[in-house]
Amino acid sequence: MKIFPLLLFTLAINSCRAATDNPIEVGKVSWNRDLPAALNLSKETGKPIFALFQEVPGCAGCKQFGKDVLSDNGIVETIEKNFVPLLIHNNKGGKDAEVLRKYNEPAWNFQVVRFLDSEGKDLIPRKDRIWTAAELIPRMEAALEKAGRTQAANPPKTSRLALCQHCFWTGEMKIGAIKGVTRTEAGFFDGREVTLVEFDPTRTTIAEITKKAKSEGVASAVYLDNPAELKGAQQLTSAYRPAPASDQKKQLQGTPFAKLELSPEQATKVNAYARTDSKKALQYLTPAQIREIR
Template sequence: MQKKEISYREHRELGEVAWLRDHDRALALAVEQVKPVLLLFQEVPGCSTCVRFGQDVLTHPLMVELIADRFVPVAIFNNHPGTDAEILRRYDEPSWNNPVVRFLGPDGTELLPKLADRYDALGLHEKITAVLEMLGDDVPGYFRLLGRDLLVEYGLSKCVIYTTPCFWSGETSLAQHPAVITTDAGWVAGEEVVQVHFDPREVSRRDLDAYARAEGFNPTESGGFEFDRERQFYLRKTPVRYLPLTPAQRTRINLAVPYRGWLADLLSPQQSAWLADPQLQRLSGDEAYRQDIRQSWPSLMAQLGLIGKEK
């Protein structure tokens, strides 16, 4: 067994996931914890593709948390001799290669075809979701929302702006459509509007416009959209405003609050733990929810740490 079991912060190629470095130890832990194994073959130090995979895919806080909670993650370096090379040969993986991710059951059997030749967060998200569903495990609501955020991030969503008599109620009314990912209150030429990102695979622009008109809103092609300083009006009235959130999370939470919806599934375990911490308000800014989660999360972690988990 290799002495060093975890190796990640010193290698940009590994992102923020705490990886085991011993393959057989990972399988033993998978049996003990009744979890699947997420096996990464990675070049360390690696090419630009390997570094981007580590920094763009393996650093999103919600991706990192889901992997830690639901998998036993182990990294094998595909350009190192010794034990790494032995595991590489065992799986017939090429050396000095771009990232490859395999998903194993506790007994070492492959659960799904490996993730290869795709190096974006959406690809890994889809595979992880498929593995959890295959195993009959629940896919947390916060992780499903992350997949919708990634559609926006990768330019696969569509954006439309609707005029509304009240943009705060407009946010929640439009968010009730299942294809809507995010809603944001704002202004166009002094008029109250709501900007919407939606999944075009689930609804056409024509049908979404019809839904909006039935709710009393009209599409506008005018440009110059500006965010209102109090968007997600209902969320702002709660301590959730002090949490790092993704755009899809804050939209769903803003909808849940006035309708007394259940928030627990919309937050990750770490977000829920932070929310329960009496120091949250004092240590976090009241605009944290609107900031980029990739920046606001590390900032809050530096203040509160990983609550209820080994630091």
């Protein structure tokens, strides 16, 4: 099966997509807004439909999905290259409401992504509560495989692990500074505070990250999707839950960096240095972002 990765951090910050007029809930994807037109385009191109049912304006969770997942450069590129993107507002009348009824989608709901063929039928079963890139990407892969489409290029994908520490505010700061770590998230697992980590396996390894994190005192336990990859690691399961937004990237809060629209990758690195080495934090910003805080 082909894997669809998030773009590497260096590519993400140096090749930022142009800002759009999209509401924050739907990210940076160029959306179609008409189901019949999307179906026709799907027939013409052979691409399946990436149908987002989203609340606009939406709740904090809807906004977080748009900001973190649907604004990720790699995900946006994959959607626009391999799918026909279709946006349906789940809290509007008219054509949007007609599509909701057609697909029996609830109104005023959290985001739901469905993958449709050119006849408007689901390629893979509908699934609710898909709120992260790690959960969405495998479903994109499965839909494309079901549609008989493959990705020409297969760049390396990001991998993940969770590290336990006494305080995930410290965990995000120290782990985010480790070479090859692209994203961090404060969360809870097994009754503990943990930092969920995504990393670029072409630049580092689970063993290297764990060794460095232990030296910094932020890896009292290690959780992996496949514990066999590291001696002593434990199983990471779907019981993991992210911490509230107020606990994410705590080092950014109260600093000039907090007012910037940062990509998740940028936020990870800037959070690592915002209070300890502001000059280094600036290295992860674009020239326009630097001008904004000066």
